[in-house]
Amino acid sequence: SQTIHQWPATLVQPVGSPLSLECTVEGTSNPNLYWYRQAAGRGLQLLFYSVGIGQISSEVPQNLSASRPQDRQFILSSKKLLLSDSGFYLCAWSVLAGMGEQYFGPGTRLTVT
Amino acid sequence: TQLLEQSPQFLSIQEGENLTVYCNSSSVFSSLQWYRQEPGEGPVLLVTVVTGGEVKKLKRLTFQFGDARKDSSLHITAAQPGDTGLYLCAGPPQSGTYKYIFGTGTRLKVLA
Numbered sequence: 093s094q095t096i097h098q099w100p101a102t103l104v105q106p107v108g109s110p111l112s113l114e115c116t117v118e119g120t121s122n123p124n125l126y127w128y129r130q131a132a133g134r135g136l137q138l139l140f141y142s143v144g145i146g147q148i149s150s151e152v153p154q155n156l157s158a159s160r161p162q163d164r165q166f167i168l169s170s171k172k173l174l175l176s177d178s179g180f181y182l183c184a185w186s187v188l189a190g191m192g193e194q195y196f197g198p199g200t201r202l203t204v205t
Numbered sequence: 206t207q208l209l210e211q212s213p214q215f216l217s218i219q220e221g222e223n224l225t226v227y228c229n230s231s232s233v234f235s236s237l238q239w240y241r242q243e244p245g246e247g248p249v250l251l252v253t254v255v256t257g258g259e260v261k262k263l264k265r266l267t268f269q270f271g272d273a274r275k276d277s278s279l280h281i282t283a284a285q286p287g288d289t290g291l292y293l294c295a296g297p298p299q300s301g302t303y304k305y306i307f308g309t310g311t312r313l314k315v316l317a
Contacts, residue, residue, distance in 0.1 A: 098247075124303060135293070136248075136307050143303060151304070182247050186305075192236045192297025194305055196247035 094119035098183050098197035105204055111156075111170040113200050115183030118164065123185040125166040126194070127158055130180040142166060178204045207232040209294055209308035217314045218284055226279045226311045228294035234306075235297060237277045239268055242291040284315045 095118045105111060117123050127139040138151045140158035148158050155174060159167045166183055183197040212227045228237065236255045240248035252261050254270035254277060261268045265288075267280040281288055294308040 126305075133291075133312065135310050138304060141303050149303070180245075184247075192295075192305075193238055193250055193253055194295065195250060196240075199245070199247045201245065 094185075094195065096183060096185055096195060096197040098181075098200050100200060101198065102201045103203070105173050105202065107175055107204055108172050111168070111173050111177070111202070113168040113181055113183075113202075115166040115168075115197055116164055117166075117185045120164070120185065120187065122163060123187060125160060126184040126186070127166065127168050128182040128184065130182060130199075132180075136182065140168070173204045175204050178202055207234070207296060207299065207306045209296060209306055211292075211294060211308040211311050213311060214309065215312050215314075217316065220285055220315055220317050221283050222315075224281050224284060224313070226281075226292055226313070227276065228278070228308050229276045230296070231275065233274050235274070237270060237274075238295045238297075239277070239279055240293040240295065242293065243289070248291075248293055281313075284313075286315045286317050289313060289315050 097116050099114055125142045128136040129139055130136050140148055140150055142148050142160045145160055145163055156170050181200045184194045186194045209228055209230050218224055236253055238253050239251045241251055242248040252263055252268045254268055257272045257274045259270045265282045269278045277294055292311045296306040298304050
């Protein structure tokens with residue numbers, strides 16, 4: 093069965109510090125991978141998606157970046173965090189031939205102080 | 206642009222009551238998914254509806270896809286505190302795109 097991992101689960105970082113969040117998927121090959129951000133009590137904002145190694149599409153211009161160094165690894169980064177980067181970050185995967193289901197990781201709660 | 210609007214936005218009910226959440230669009234979807242998200246966790250897929258008019262049941266939860274595949278509903282019978290959470294409907298990307306369409310969400314609180 094497929095499993096998706098995210099770490100860390102919780103992170104408190106000062107403004108201006110770098111960021112690296114990691115997501116890995118097990119049990120499937122060549123998944124589509126996604127990074128979302130969710131503000132408190134709000135819906136999901138798509139940040140990045142990737143359809144293959146090294147292929148990244150950005151949905152929202154900001155100081156975040158994403159990379160996909162391996163088929164089942166997706167990394168969200170920032171060189172200098174802003175207060176507005178605080179939120180709940182979710183990684184998700186899907187398969188191209190599926191009926192549209194998307195599967196989410198447990199999330200990372202980021203607080204920028 | 207495809208949009209999914211959910212109603213109500215917030216719902217607070219007593220344990221044992223029934224409720225219905227709606228997910229509406231002016232666009233046709235090939236399928237719709239329903240997710241439940243508990244505080245501090247990622248959304249969990251509950252069901253996918255594919256055929257117009259389809260009804261699926263998951264214990265006390267009943268999901269229906271509209272005949273025209275433009276809307277869906279989630280009915281919960283005898284709600285329990287464990288049903289508390291954020292309910293999201295979602296549609297798959299249009300052909301040639303990769304962006305999922307998420308509904309605005311319904312936050313449900315079931316009081317014991």
